[in-house]
Amino acid sequence: MEFLREAFKGGNRFVLRLALIAALGGFLFGYDTGVISGALLYIEPDLHPSGFEAQAFVGALLVGAVIGAAISGWSADALSRRRTKIVAGAIYVLGALASAAAQTPWELIWARFALGIAVGAASFVAPMYISELAPKKIRGGVTSFNQLMVVSGIFVSYIVNWALGGAVGNWRWMLGLAAIPGAALAIGMYFQPFSPRWLVGQGRDDEAREVLGRARESDEEVEEELNEIEDEASSKGSLRDLFAPGVRAMVLIGLVMAIAQQLIGVNTVIYYAPTILKLTGLSTTSAITQALSVGITNVIFTIVAILILDKVGRRPLLIVGTIGCVVALVVLGVFFATPTLKQDFSGLALVCLIVYIAAFAVGLGPVFWLMISEIFPLKVRSAAMSASTVANWAANFLVSTFFLTLTGAITIQGTFWLYAGFGVAAIVFFALRLPETKNRSLEEISEEVTDEAVGSS
DSSP states (O other): OHHHHHHTSHHHHHHHHHHHHHTHHHHHHHHHHHHHHHHHHHHHHHHOOOHHHHHHHHHHHHHHHHHHHHHHHHHHHHTOHHHHHHHHHHHHHHHHHHHHHOOSHHHHHHHHHHHHHHHHHHHHHHHHHHHHHSOTTTHHHHHTHHHHHHHHHHHHHHHHHHHHTTSGGGHHHHHHTTHHHHHHHHHHHHTSOOOHHHHHHTTOHHHHHHHHHHHSSOHHHHHHHHHHHHHHHTSOOOGGGGGSHHHHHHHHHHHHHHHHHHHTTHHHHHHHHHHHHHTTTOOHHHHHHHHHHHHHHHHHHHHHHHHHHHHHOHHHHHHHHHHHHHHHHHHHHHHHHOHHHHHHOTTHHHHHHHHHHHHHHHTHHHHHHHHHTTSSOGGGHHHHHHHHHHHHHHHHHHHHHHHHHHHHHHHHHHHHHHHHHHHHHHHHHHHHHOOOOTTSOHHHHHHHHHHHHHHHO
8 A cells, every 4th residue: 555655654643653652642532432421330339429419520521632632722822732732631641540540520520621631632632633743745644643543532431331341330431441541642752752843933933954854855945844843933823814705714614614524423423323223122231343344444444544634635534434324324213213124124224324334434533533633824823723623523512412312303314314414514515615625735735725725715
């Protein structure tokens, strides 16, 4: 594969290592998303939370993530991408240990709120940091390591839940083990370089040249890219620039991708896959076992996306992947709306979930995070990415919180069809407005999309 050949060349091996370390922030999010679903079964008989408190165990992390994503828009510029990741890792360690030690429901809620701040910051900074260091030929693949770590974290959490299930007190180990990847992120990022884009913005051009020299194949490539960065960094940005004609269109694209990624219902599939499968008549044990296949599919097809993103392109994968999600959701809705299908083809629900998650894993899953790290000009990149990430986490909170309420109001099939409707709207928008960014430097992308937006305004 072309990506693998390029990834192990000279300076690209250096980029590969730092991308894997930076992407540990994605693992934190994935692990915590998955582990709480299993831990809740043992937290309830131990801490005896009310119904509201039990919901808050999940919701507190999502609210914290919204705040963390908003704060990190400032800290990524003021403190650097690297230091923001270090702080996020440290907060995550403290939050994980506090979760494991919680003696009351509200102690656990506040600990998970702190975890959310760390997860929100890490989810925003990781793709930015990686994309600013990666060469354009492999930028799509290595930036998508963050999404691979997210789905890997979810899958590992399923294994931990299975291994530690069976004893009430084991939920503390389930939550506390998250401190290990948190510490690995903080320590690992301490030994990584600053982003060359951030260094140029601080007037530290010689250091930026040194970092690029480790990550590029030739001196000519280093000087060419450094000149592009210096030209773009020469214009200082402000929040007002987010509404400038050349930037406003890109901010809109980022926000639409952020919201579409959640309104298509992915996290309800991840959070409630066993519940959905139980509705087909499966036992609890069988539903949990079959849900593991959804997690495995997520990992496998995210790897597929990494291998082909820089060859096929972002736009085709995003559109085709979203079409696949819509088809799976429509069929899943028909399945639940037709009693004879539930009786005669009970395995169809699992097939639909697998097709859905595979399509998401090659499309909206990795491409959203990749493209918001590519399309914004350097002067507003932190603020624009922060806005997109905040929108993503806010939509995640709303969709995840009200899924069961929605299914009660319009039925489960109606909910899936509603998600499919959002998906169709997203496909139309992507087909009309989404630029292609493969094989171009961040500065080239910024110049082109800004010129196009100004020309069409």
